[in-house]
Amino acid sequence: MNAHIITIGDEILIGQTINSNAAFIGEELTKIQINVRKSSVVGDNEEEILKEFKSCLAENDLVIVTGGLGPTHDDVTRTCIVKFFHTELVKSKEVLEDVKSFLKKRGRQLSKVNEDQALVPKIAAVIKNSLGTAPGMWIEKDNKIFVAMPGVPFEMHQMMESFVVPTLQEKLVNLDYSIKMQTLQTTGIGESVLFEKLGNLDELLNGAKLAFLPSQFGVKLRITIQESTEELANNKLTEIVQKIRSLAGRYIFSNKDELLEEVIARLLTERGLTIAVAESCTGGYISNLLTNISGSSAYYERGVVSYSNGSKVEFLKVDEDTIADNGAVSLEVARQMAEGIRAISGTDIGLSVTGIMGPTGAGVNKPIGLVYIGICDDKVCTAKKFNFGEDRLRNKQRAAQAALEMVRRYLLGISYDE
Amino acid sequence: MNAHIITIGDEILIGQTINSNAAFIGEELTKIQINVRKSSVVGDNEEEILKEFKSCLAENDLVIVTGGLGPTHDDVTRTCIVKFFHTELVKSKEVLEDVKSFLKKRGRQLSKVNEDQALVPKIAAVIKNSLGTAPGMWIEKDNKIFVAMPGVPFEMHQMMESFVVPTLQEKLVNLDYSIKMQTLQTTGIGESVLFEKLGNLDELLNGAKLAFLPSQFGVKLRITIQESTEELANNKLTEIVQKIRSLAGRYIFSNKDELLEEVIARLLTERGLTIAVAESCTGGYISNLLTNISGSSAYYERGVVSYSNGSKVEFLKVDEDTIADNGAVSLEVARQMAEGIRAISGTDIGLSVTGIMGPTGAGVNKPIGLVYIGICDDKVCTAKKFNFGEDRLRNKQRAAQAALEMVRRYLLGISYDE
Numbered sequence: 001m002n003a004h005i006i007t008i009g010d011e012i013l014i015g016q017t018i019n020s021n022a023a024f025i026g027e028e029l030t031k032i033q034i035n036v037r038k039s040s041v042v043g044d045n046e047e048e049i050l051k052e053f054k055s056c057l058a059e060n061d062l063v064i065v066t067g068g069l070g071p072t073h074d075d076v077t078r079t080c081i082v083k084f085f086h087t088e089l090v091k092s093k094e095v096l097e098d099v100k101s102f103l104k105k106r107g108r109q110l111s112k113v114n115e116d117q118a119l120v121p122k123i124a125a126v127i128k129n130s131l132g133t134a135p136g137m138w139i140e141k142d143n144k145i146f147v148a149m150p151g152v153p154f155e156m157h158q159m160m161e162s163f164v165v166p167t168l169q170e171k172l173v174n175l176d177y178s179i180k181m182q183t184l185q186t187t188g189i190g191e192s193v194l195f196e197k198l199g200n201l202d203e204l205l206n207g208a209k210l211a212f213l214p215s216q217f218g219v220k221l222r223i224t225i226q227e228s229t230e231e232l233a234n235n236k237l238t239e240i241v242q243k244i245r246s247l248a249g250r251y252i253f254s255n256k257d258e259l260l261e262e263v264i265a266r267l268l269t270e271r272g273l274t275i276a277v278a279e280s281c282t283g284g285y286i287s288n289l290l291t292n293i294s295g296s297s298a299y300y301e302r303g304v305v306s307y308s309n310g311s312k313v314e315f316l317k318v319d320e321d322t323i324a325d326n327g328a329v330s331l332e333v334a335r336q337m338a339e340g341i342r343a344i345s346g347t348d349i350g351l352s353v354t355g356i357m358g359p360t361g362a363g364v365n366k367p368i369g370l371v372y373i374g375i376c377d378d379k380v381c382t383a384k385k386f387n388f389g390e391d392r393l394r395n396k397q398r399a400a401q402a403a404l405e406m407v408r409r410y411l412l413g414i415s416y417d418e
Numbered sequence: 419m420n421a422h423i424i425t426i427g428d429e430i431l432i433g434q435t436i437n438s439n440a441a442f443i444g445e446e447l448t449k450i451q452i453n454v455r456k457s458s459v460v461g462d463n464e465e466e467i468l469k470e471f472k473s474c475l476a477e478n479d480l481v482i483v484t485g486g487l488g489p490t491h492d493d494v495t496r497t498c499i500v501k502f503f504h505t506e507l508v509k510s511k512e513v514l515e516d517v518k519s520f521l522k523k524r525g526r527q528l529s530k531v532n533e534d535q536a537l538v539p540k541i542a543a544v545i546k547n548s549l550g551t552a553p554g555m556w557i558e559k560d561n562k563i564f565v566a567m568p569g570v571p572f573e574m575h576q577m578m579e580s581f582v583v584p585t586l587q588e589k590l591v592n593l594d595y596s597i598k599m600q601t602l603q604t605t606g607i608g609e610s611v612l613f614e615k616l617g618n619l620d621e622l623l624n625g626a627k628l629a630f631l632p633s634q635f636g637v638k639l640r641i642t643i644q645e646s647t648e649e650l651a652n653n654k655l656t657e658i659v660q661k662i663r664s665l666a667g668r669y670i671f672s673n674k675d676e677l678l679e680e681v682i683a684r685l686l687t688e689r690g691l692t693i694a695v696a697e698s699c700t701g702g703y704i705s706n707l708l709t710n711i712s713g714s715s716a717y718y719e720r721g722v723v724s725y726s727n728g729s730k731v732e733f734l735k736v737d738e739d740t741i742a743d744n745g746a747v748s749l750e751v752a753r754q755m756a757e758g759i760r761a762i763s764g765t766d767i768g769l770s771v772t773g774i775m776g777p778t779g780a781g782v783n784k785p786i787g788l789v790y791i792g793i794c795d796d797k798v799c800t801a802k803k804f805n806f807g808e809d810r811l812r813n814k815q816r817a818a819q820a821a822l823e824m825v826r827r828y829l830l831g832i833s834y835d836e
Binding site for chain 1: 428429430431432433434435436437438440441442443444445446448454455456457458459460461462466470488489490492529531532551570572599601609610611613614619627628629630631632633638640642675695697700701702703704705706708709710712713714715718719720721722723724725726728729732733762763776777778807809810811812814
């Protein structure tokens, strides 16, 4: 089954909003072995939208549309659906009840605008929106499937998960081949170094596909295999993953699409260990990442953003003379910060970061991007020096990722030496 | 001038990577009055890429491509360019020198893979990559412009800013009309309430366009005006903005595409005020936002992520009995946290957040999404209750945005009463 994803909205075209919806839908479709052939973005323009509906439905079995179904005047998707499928709007009692109960729960009145959302194209089956007022639409015609959902991400996510994906799965007949995908996530190694470490790719892959996806968080490797049976595909995948692990295993922090902080959270929880974090240049970003994970109170005890030197001395008992002698961005201060946060928190691990994120703040022998990361337990306290780049936000992300990787390596006993 | 943006890469189609590149390019082109008509994503597939090059160049004056120019085997864009333009690869001495000096700066050796990046299609002018090894390409043919850049965001950004945008600006002849756009960013008000507050839109807009763009951070309003002269467009814009301000001014935190934390940073810096932050449920996210802004050490003194009750008592001197009587998620604890962080930091303002982010942690009369935000100066200490939704990460974002909005309203003397 071939699919095309259409995102509607001027705000996407002109870059005011990043198209996370297409990514979400693409991921969900790929999981159920639907081939996402293409994706496109068109503005809030009836003519362009109608043209896109036509060409996409001609070339694909499935077209999924998001955006332009909201309550305001610039939302034209519903009008386009009515025109394209030569249908008319009818009032859906079911949707009206949903809208009423949605508003009631939030203590809001039903307005004319809300009431209008109960008008749906006659040809469409309604997809319930339990998180908002605009319903989704499911249309089948001439052996093709056309789905429209609102552009508000969490409303769309909910519709995909509760209705669209399960309904598509029912429609999918048994395939005569099997596609398997696997992601291996690395960090702390550059794309070209990793590429060369893997050696002869044709030999390694034996017909499978391998993509390198670099970002400031590391390089993702994506393996894709197509074989005539699931068993063959699985066997080949296992073999390739083992080979890659033997060549670059120390850099691989996960074999699926998860974040490094999720890996750390799992490791800490499994071992019943706790952590506290002292951040200077990352400004709370690491604590934020660690507490993004549900259940984080099991391992995350507290954090300090010791931005000023005063706060480093007062909170973390960093020695004033050490700051005076070495500067706040130094190996010794990183070590003392990690020791300090661990001591006051009573946790198993203390983690610290101090550095220069830019664009200002560079000094003699202290370029922008210089970062020291410290990690302590009750026996050992070490710190490591890193040199990142020029961009402030990217430096924060790279420093946080490197700090989390230090925790992972500490927990798994992987050293930094080759 | 009509433009189409093509993003190349399976990782975008299958949702492993969110397409931030198209957003960036869309924004840059819109700024210089180039009309972004459409945008599309195709996989790492020669046939699909060639088909897309053809249809996009037929319908547009400008086609901008990103992705698939990297050093690894899955990068096929360069091959497609050679085929599409019936040209050949030639070694560019200039690129080779750039690659060599780039690698030298990073203490890396020139590999075969790197050397291959100096091969560029004969028809193309090279766009220098000062942040990586893959060059960009600029091709003009039959009165059309075709640009290809690597998919690594910061490399592409740099090429857009230093070469593509200025070169396009030179090409743009004088237009016989003027388009003006203006964004007004609101927060703390829902889309439909805002819509109704603005009353009769036809009357308000008088031919201009208004888009409502909701997210967890608030609702953006985007006004677009096309008039025969720049003066007419500017006058009309001023008039509409004034009308909107008179109807919903208290909710507008910015009249451009900037973040609320940038507004706070500016206000604090202008007034020479300092802030310290005590966070529980937001886990460092607010400190992270405030320190994302360059120059933040002028106003941001320190932060505490007091996740455990112990850390609230020890760091912030929150009264243990208050926690026992009211729970850690309460108005009184929020107030004491704000007071506590202000007292230990000696800042002008203390800000605090405590709440239940979910999916676990709800209690009797304490649903998921319940958040208290406190703000104190040397005279007054207030706290406010909020009810957000069910999703953990969105709750963190909404709570952080609400906390920053409390700071903005405090600084500008805007109350929460209607």
